[in-house]
Amino acid sequence: MQLQRKDILGLQDMTADEIGLILDTAISHKEILSRPVKKVPILRGKSICTLFYENSTRTRTSFELAAKIMSADTTSISVAGSAVNKGESFKDTLLTLEAMGIDLFVIRHSASGSSHFASQTVKSCVVNAGDGTHEHPTQGLLDMLTMVENKERLDGLKVVIVGDIMHSRVARSNIWGLSRMGAQVRVCGPSTLLPAEIDKLPVQKHTNLDEALEGADVVNILRIQLERMDRGFFPSVREYCRLFGINKQRLRKCADDVLVMHPGPMNRGIEIAPDVADGEFAVITDQVTNGVAVRMALLYLLLGGGSTNVASA
Amino acid sequence: MADSVKEVMNESEIRRALKRIAHEIVERNKGAENLVIIGIQSRGVPMAIRLAELIGEMEGLSVPTGSLNVALYRDDFATRTARTISASDIPFDVTDKSVILVDEVLYTGRTTRAALDAIMDLGRPAIIQLAVLIDRGHRELPVRADYVGKNLPTARRENVKVVWLETNGRDAVTISRQE
Amino acid sequence: MWLLLKGGRIVDPSRGIDEGGDLLIQDGRIVGGHNAPVGEDGRTIDCAGLVVAPGLIDMHVHLREPGYEHKETIATGARAAAAGGFTTILGMPNTKPAIDNRAVVEYVLNEGADADVNVLTTGAATKGNDGAEMAEIGDMVDAGAVAISDDAFPVQNADLMRRVMEYSRMFDVPVLTHCEDTSLTLDAVMNEGVNATILGLRPWPRQAESIMVIRNILLSELTGCPVHIQHVSALESVGEVRWAKNRGIPVTCETCPQYFSLTDAALNTYNSNAKVNPPLRTDADVEAIKAGLADETIDAIATDHAPHSLEDKQVELQYAAFGMVGLETALPLVLTNLVKPNVLSLCDAIAKMTIAPARILGLDSGTLADGAVADVTIFDPDATVTVRADEFKSMGRNTPFDGVELTGKVIATIVAGKVVSSDE
Numbered sequence: 001m002q003l004q005r006k007d008i009l010g011l012q013d014m015t016a017d018e019i020g021l022i023l024d025t026a027i028s029h030k031e032i033l034s035r036p037v038k039k040v041p042i043l044r045g046k047s048i049c050t051l052f053y054e055n056s057t058r059t060r061t062s063f064e065l066a067a068k069i070m071s072a073d074t075t076s077i078s079v080a081g082s083a084v085n086k087g088e089s090f091k092d093t094l095l096t097l098e099a100m101g102i103d104l105f106v107i108r109h110s111a112s113g114s115s116h117f118a119s120q121t122v123k124s125c126v127v128n129a130g131d132g133t134h135e136h137p138t139q140g141l142l143d144m145l146t147m148v149e150n151k152e153r154l155d156g157l158k159v160v161i162v163g164d165i166m167h168s169r170v171a172r173s174n175i176w177g178l179s180r181m182g183a184q185v186r187v188c189g190p191s192t193l194l195p196a197e198i199d200k201l202p203v204q205k206h207t208n209l210d211e212a213l214e215g216a217d218v219v220n221i222l223r224i225q226l227e228r229m230d231r232g233f234f235p236s237v238r239e240y241c242r243l244f245g246i247n248k249q250r251l252r253k254c255a256d257d258v259l260v261m262h263p264g265p266m267n268r269g270i271e272i273a274p275d276v277a278d279g280e281f282a283v284i285t286d287q288v289t290n291g292v293a294v295r296m297a298l299l300y301l302l303l304g305g306g307s308t309n310v311a312s313a
Numbered sequence: 314m315a316d317s318v319k320e321v322m323n324e325s326e327i328r329r330a331l332k333r334i335a336h337e338i339v340e341r342n343k344g345a346e347n348l349v350i351i352g353i354q355s356r357g358v359p360m361a362i363r364l365a366e367l368i369g370e371m372e373g374l375s376v377p378t379g380s381l382n383v384a385l386y387r388d389d390f391a392t393r394t395a396r397t398i399s400a401s402d403i404p405f406d407v408t409d410k411s412v413i414l415v416d417e418v419l420y421t422g423r424t425t426r427a428a429l430d431a432i433m434d435l436g437r438p439a440i441i442q443l444a445v446l447i448d449r450g451h452r453e454l455p456v457r458a459d460y461v462g463k464n465l466p467t468a469r470r471e472n473v474k475v476v477w478l479e480t481n482g483r484d485a486v487t488i489s490r491q492e
Numbered sequence: 493m494w495l496l497l498k499g500g501r502i503v504d505p506s507r508g509i510d511e512g513g514d515l516l517i518q519d520g521r522i523v524g525g526h527n528a529p530v531g532e533d534g535r536t537i538d539c540a541g542l543v544v545a546p547g548l549i550d551m552h553v554h555l556r557e558p559g560y561e562h563k564e565t566i567a568t569g570a571r572a573a574a575a576g577g578f579t580t581i582l583g584m585p586n587t588k589p590a591i592d593n594r595a596v597v598e599y600v601l602n603e604g605a606d607a608d609v610n611v612l613t614t615g616a617a618t619k620g621n622d623g624a625e626m627a628e629i630g631d632m633v634d635a636g637a638v639a640i641s642d643d644a645f646p647v648q649n650a651d652l653m654r655r656v657m658e659y660s661r662m663f664d665v666p667v668l669t670h671c672e673d674t675s676l677t678l679d680a681v682m683n684e685g686v687n688a689t690i691l692g693l694r695p696w697p698r699q700a701e702s703i704m705v706i707r708n709i710l711l712s713e714l715t716g717c718p719v720h721i722q723h724v725s726a727l728e729s730v731g732e733v734r735w736a737k738n739r740g741i742p743v744t745c746e747t748c749p750q751y752f753s754l755t756d757a758a759l760n761t762y763n764s765n766a767k768v769n770p771p772l773r774t775d776a777d778v779e780a781i782k783a784g785l786a787d788e789t790i791d792a793i794a795t796d797h798a799p800h801s802l803e804d805k806q807v808e809l810q811y812a813a814f815g816m817v818g819l820e821t822a823l824p825l826v827l828t829n830l831v832k833p834n835v836l837s838l839c840d841a842i843a844k845m846t847i848a849p850a851r852i853l854g855l856d857s858g859t860l861a862d863g864a865v866a867d868v869t870i871f872d873p874d875a876t877v878t879v880r881a882d883e884f885k886s887m888g889r890n891t892p893f894d895g896v897e898l899t900g901k902v903i904a905t906i907v908a909g910k911v912v913s914s915d916e
Contacts, residue, residue: 012690028382028400037434040385070385091806111808112692113762132810134692169692196695197686300385 003301007119007126010135011177019177023145025297026290032069033292043072046303049102050076050129051093053109058264059129059138062288063106066295072303075102090114091121098122104303107131125302127295133167138298139263140173142291144181146283147218149290150259155182158255160212162188162244163222163271164233166195170263174220175203188212189222189244192233209244213253220261221246224271237270247273251281259283322463322486324478327446330462331360334444335367337460342411345372347439349405351379353416353428359477360446361415379403381414386427401431408436413460417475419445422456447486449473494518494529495909497870500539504546505843506850506859515544517866520909524862539870542903545842546858547579547609547867550819551668551849552643552722552746552794555581555611558599559588564799564887566600569819570607572797572886574913576819577902579609579867580857581797582849585616586644592616592627597635608912609905610857610867614641614668617656621645626656633663638853641668643722644769648674650707657717666718666744666852671704671729672770681810683756683771691759693809696771698726705729709736712743720852721745723796725770727780734789744852746792749818749825750892752781752835758892764805764812766892768796782835785844792852793844795822799888817888825893827873827900838873868906875901 003018011019032040048067050060060076067074079093088096094105104125107115112132119126130136148154159178165171165187178185179202187198188206199205206212213219224240234240251258260272260281268274276282322330339345345368352361358380365376382401414428425443432441444460449467465488467473472489476482495517503510516523518530550573556564564572566583573581583600585591591600597613604611615632617640619625629640640660646669647653653669660667677700682688684695705721709732712719721733724747736743755774758766766772784790798815805812826845830836836844850858857867881894905913 031400032385035435039434041430042385042387089803089806090808109808111810113809116762117808132692166689172690172692195689196684198689200686201690 422454494534500544676700702728730784769814824898
């Protein structure tokens with residue numbers, strides 16, 4: 001089986017076979033991360049550009065490490081703030097970089113759909129590293145990899161996503177990927193941060209956290225953006241924390257071996273209590289490691305195009 | 314396109330060839346104390362395990378065995394389609410060991426080259442020797458095997474296939490030619 | 493000089509006519525089918541199998557000039573109108589500078605005088621479209637503006653809108669209102685619903701429109717000013733207008749082909765050409781619009797022709813300009829999506845593009861009655877045409893219908909007896 005696509009824009013249109021292939025490949029690539037010499041030559045001569053219109057040290061570093069371990073050359077470009085009214089258009093930036101020979105773009109952008117736009121603009125591969133409030137497919141994949149490693153299955157897992165569902169690309173990628181793999185997804189947050197008609201997606205909708213956590217195998221906690229308060233989505237951090245903060249006591253509602261996940265960076269003491277973040281159920285650093293493995297797998301699968309049947313032994 | 318398939322080695326011939334290779338390995342390395350055996354995925358692996366068993370029986374010890382994935386070291390990556398790969402499984406340090414690298418067929422030498430690079434990334438062996446069941450010629454790189462089960466002259470358009478009891482239910486080497 | 497339109501199906505909703513026959517145009521005016529042509533200079537157009545209708549009137553067009561001539565000019569907009577079968581178009585005031593004073597009204601009408609079709613203009617409700625201070629409505633009407641509008645810059649202050657209506661009434665011009673409560677649409681991109689949720693785009697509730705529709709309806713009742721609701725897209729708005737009409741409030745409204753032809757699913761690939769204001773809605777809204785058209789709640793069909801340059805559209809969706817071009821696809825969309833599925837009879841559909849806007853704006857046109865100025869559209873109601881954006885006469889290529897096969901083709905557009913566009 002091989003990945004028949006040029007781009008990774010989201011998990012919404014990905015089949016279970018494709019997700020399975022990526023996760024299997026990531027598991028096999030993870031071995032490289034434990035070697036003394038963390039380098040394989042497979043992507044020698046490939047040029048990868050991380051094009052970030054939003055800051056994200058974590059995601060960018062993860063992609064760059066993945067690329068470097070595979071021996072690809074990386075170029076990183078940061079476009080500060082929103083360059084809508086000034087400077088070069090997104091389209092021209094993409095075309096310029098493509099003309100310099102970029103084989104694969106990793107794109108982080110504050111506008112939903114910008115990776116779709118990029119994929120229609122350039123012939124090079126495009127990997128969405130987070131577009132606005134749409135999708136963050138590599139985060140979804142690394143979350144699933146972390147669940148598979150710990151639970152040895154996705155099918156039938158009860159996964160609760162807690163927080164600002166409306167503005168979360170992580171939530172959307174988790175919803176699509178997990179439901180495609182047979183998990184039962186619940187979303188929980190203040191009703192002002194649950195987007196319209198979310199229950200038309202394959203999820204159960206909750207506004208009561210204790211109900212949502214009942215018997216959960218995984219709790220995936222989203223970062224709460226404090227600036228949302230200013231637009232009146234919730235009245236205070238204190239009230240948010242009281243209603244939707246994950247603490248030890250609340251975790252008792254979950255399965256005994258619940259996994260606690262967070263895409264980071266965490267607001268300790270707000271959406272997640274510090275003793276939970278550092279506690280026995282947390283797999284938050286595993287997620288980070290798996291992020292590198294998943295990104296290595298995607299780079300390998302995307303840049304490996306061409307035909308089969310080259311005889312050699 | 315029908316292939317005419319001809320069997321060139323049967324089960325007992327393969328068994329004898331492996332036994333001979335095992336003897337040669339022990340003889341050349343003056344025992345098996347420092348040996349480790351690494352099979353190249355996927356068809357080199359059953360052969361590596363069998364050689365390890367044969368040598369272990371002969372010498373009364375257990376020879377460490379590993380399997381090596383060379384997909385990330387190939388030079389023809391751009392022209393092949395990326396496939397699912399399973400991780401290398403080398404549960405020992407290769408540094409200062411005598412590594413016997415095992416593959417079922419030696420052809421262009423490119424897989425061997427990739428395997429050498431892959432092993433070098435894992436450590437610094439004292440020596441690496443190559444054991445193959447079939448050497449079918451047509452080398453594209455300066456590579457030669459230390460231990461050969463059978464030299465089989467072939468044409469490039471011919472296809473040499475080794476099947477193993479462990480994976481295919483029987484041992485055989487076949488040669489087929491596209492008509 | 494004469495022009496004989498021979499053997500066509502004459503559809504003239506102004507007189508309730510839908511019958512076969514000839515139509516004679518003599519010296520720029522309609523003289524009826526039974527008279528003989530006078531003079532040597534003339535020709536006959538064979539209209540067998542074709543519909544001969546009053547020239548279409550589009551009461552909602554963005555001509556972009558002055559200020560945005562890279563998107564469209566009055567001349568190119570008029571050419572596009574002619575190609576689409578329109579003989580009269582009404583420009584909106586959101587130009588740069590805004591059409592908010594006599595000088596700009598006169599500029600637009602002067603430029604329009606040389607254009608292929610009749611170019612009319614609105615005047616802005618407020619100075620600079622800033623929604624703060626009333627514009628010189630009396631002076632603009634005196635210069636030729638036929639209506640007042642807050643299109644693209646909806647007046648949020650209810651008291652100001654009340655004054656605009658009261659003041660406009662004095663000059664006997666309707667107020668065309670773009671209904672949008674902008675506090676509900678901050679940074680919004682598309683209709684609120686499951687598709688916006690999936691795409692992660694800032695949602696735009698239907699209520700942002702219908703709240704303002706009912707406000708403006710009630711202000712119309714308060715002031716007695718004829719108010720016309722522009723580009724109705726939402727289910728609730730249709731109900732509100734229906735209620736207002738039953739109550740006798742002097743309210744009229746229009747919708748646009750996109751609101752009965754498409755839903756917000758058209759944005760699923762982040763196609764910026766489907767980004768319009770108000771946004772494309774849902775199946776339920778489309779059905780409500782069709783029902784409103786059928787029961788006369790919705791008086792008119794306009795295009796909201798909104799040409800943009802590629803640079804305005806080939807950007808991230810949330811930064812892309814709102815709007816699609818409509819002049820060259822409107823008639824085929826009406827025929828394909830309303831007439832063919834029997835939502836409207838051909839005559840009723842033509843009425844909404846001719847006599848209805850004429851009456852709302854107080855124009856003499858929109859009729860084939862004897863003596864009328866000969867603005868006529870001839871079209872083939874059965875021809876199948878594939879939309880080709882790169883062949884548009886408009887400078888705008890921003891249509892979501894590119895490559896779509898539609899029914900209906902404009903054969904000739906005649907303005908004051910002169911053929912201005914022909915595909916004979």
